[in-house]
Every structure is written in structure tokens, then in C-alpha cells.
Amino acid sequence: GAGVSQTPSNKVTEKGKYVELRCDPISGHTALYWYRQSLGQGPEFLIYFQGTGAADDSGLPNDRFFAVRPEGSVSTLKIQRTERGDSAVYLCASSLGTRETDTQYFGPGTRLTVL
Amino acid sequence: AQSVTQPDIHITVSEGASLELRCNYSYGATPYLFWYVQSPGQGLQLLLKYFSGDTLVQGIKGFEAEFKRSQSSFNLRKPSVHWSDAAEYFCAVGATGGLKTIFGAGTRLFVKA
Numbered sequence: 001g002a003g004v005s006q007t008p009s010n011k012v013t014e015k016g017k018y019v020e021l022r023c024d025p026i027s028g029h030t031a032l033y034w035y036r037q038s039l040g041q042g043p044e045f046l047i048y049f050q051g052t053g054a055a056d057d058s059g060l061p062n063d064r065f066f067a068v069r070p071e072g073s074v075s076t077l078k079i080q081r082t083e084r085g086d087s088a089v090y091l092c093a094s095s096l097g098t099r100e101t102d103t104q105y106f107g108p109g110t111r112l113t114v115l
Numbered sequence: 116a117q118s119v120t121q122p123d124i125h126i127t128v129s130e131g132a133s134l135e136l137r138c139n140y141s142y143g144a145t146p147y148l149f150w151y152v153q154s155p156g157q158g159l160q161l162l163l164k165y166f167s168g169d170t171l172v173q174g175i176k177g178f179e180a181e182f183k184r185s186q187s188s189f190n191l192r193k194p195s196v197h198w199s200d201a202a203e204y205f206c207a208v209g210a211t212g213g214l215k216t217i218f219g220a221g222t223r224l225f226v227k228a
Contacts, residue, residue: 003158004158031214033214033216035218040220040221041220041221042119042121042205042207042218042219042220042221043159043205043218044218045215045216045217045218048214048215050214055214056214056215058215059215091158091159093159095214098214100147100166100209100210100214101147101164101166103161103164104161104216106158106159106160107158108156108157108158109158
């Protein structure tokens with residue numbers, strides 16, 4: 001079956017612009033996660049959803065970052081007034097259930113470059 | 116707060132040699148522990164995970180890891196490395212009561228012929 005997909009695969013934008021990154025989880029997966037991976041670093045937790053609600057958004061760096069999952073499936077990560085420091089690969093993952101033991105399946109990521 | 120340390124930024128081993136990648140974690144209770152692999156151009160893939168029970172965990176691709184509470188470690192091992200194992204390896208820790216996962220900075224494995 002299809003895995004987690006993310007669009008676009010690459011996004012180049014200018015400083016100050018608004019961007020949206022999309023994640024399509026595996027069908028039927030309840031939990032959805034966003035991570036940010038900067039060059040040479042491990043993934044950094046941003047937020048996760050259980051269904052439609054954000055269960056933990058403690059990793060969002062500031063109020064320029066916002067994520068939604070209105071129907072409990074597709075999620076969009078929104079970044080306002082982008083800064084050069086936002087350049088990174090944004091990873092999305094999903095898991096079947098909401099237990100800590102459920103395996104997270106990762107998408108290929110969206111590489112965001114802010115000029 | 117949870118944290119994960121991978122002391123080795125990169126490691127080079129010869130094909131056929133054994134491998135051990137180190138991971139130390141910080142967490143007050145018994146953590147959930149994971150090892151992931153990331154190959155160039157591919158997404159993160161779970162190798163193995165530990166939640167409770169037997170402290171030696173078997174994973175995919177011939178990898179295993181051992182949880183040592185006294186040392187706060189969860190080292191990854193493989194008895195014989197193949198060239199296709201060259202990749203970035205990440206150790207991660209999860210907390211009880213939530214799904215937040217904290218990753219280490221990773222160890223890049225190079226395999227020489």
C-alpha cells in the first residue's frame with residue numbers, strides 16, 4: 001500500500017513569504033507527526049495530532065508555525081514570514097494508533113529553502 | 116527532560132566486521148527506545164524498538180540492541196556489516212503518556228571494502 005507522502009518535495013521561497021507543506025498519512029492512521037531536520041542533525045519534534053486535535057505542539061518554535069489536520073487525515077504545516085533559519089527538511093510521520101508502542105512511518109520529507 | 120546523546124558523529128568499519136553504535140539517553144522513568152536508519156534519498160525506517168521485558172532486542176536487517184538501565188544506554192550492534200548498511204543511524208527516546216519522540220544527532224556509518 002501507499003506510504004506517507006509529502007508535497008512538495010522541494011520548496012524554495014524568499015524571506016518573509018508564507019509557505020504551506022502538506023502531508024498525506026497512511027490511510028487509517030490515527031496519529032500524525034511533524035518533525036524538522038536541519039543539516040547534520042536528527043529530526044526535531046514539532047507537533048503531533050491524535051485525530052483532528054493537536055495533542056502536543058510543544059516543539060513548534062514560535063507563533064509563525066502552525067499546523068492543522070481538519071478531517072483527521074491530511075495535515076498542513078504552515079509557516080508565516082519565513083526566515084532563513086527555517087531552511088530544513090520537514091518530515092511527516094503517521095502511526096496506526098495512539099499508543100507509544102505504535103510504529104511511526106516516515107515520509108520522504110519536504111526540503112524547504114528560504115533565500 | 117528527555118535527551119539522547121550519540122557520541123560518535125561518524126564511524127568507519129570494514130565490510131564483514133562487527134559494528135556497535137552508541138546511544139545514551141536521559142529520562143526519569145523507563146523510556147521507550149528506538150533505532151532508525153536513514154539512507155540517502157530515503158525516509159527514516161525503524162530498525163527496532165524497546166519498551167519492556169527482554170533487554171536484548173532483535174530488529175530488521177540483522178541488527179540488535181541492548182538496553183542497559185545502569186548505564187542509560189541502548190547501543191546498536193550488528194555482527195557483520197554489509198556495504199548496504201552505510202547510512203545515518205538515529206537513536207530516539209519516547210516518553211510514557213505521550214507520543215513525543217526525541218532523536219539524537221545521528222551517527223553516520225561508512226563501510227569500506
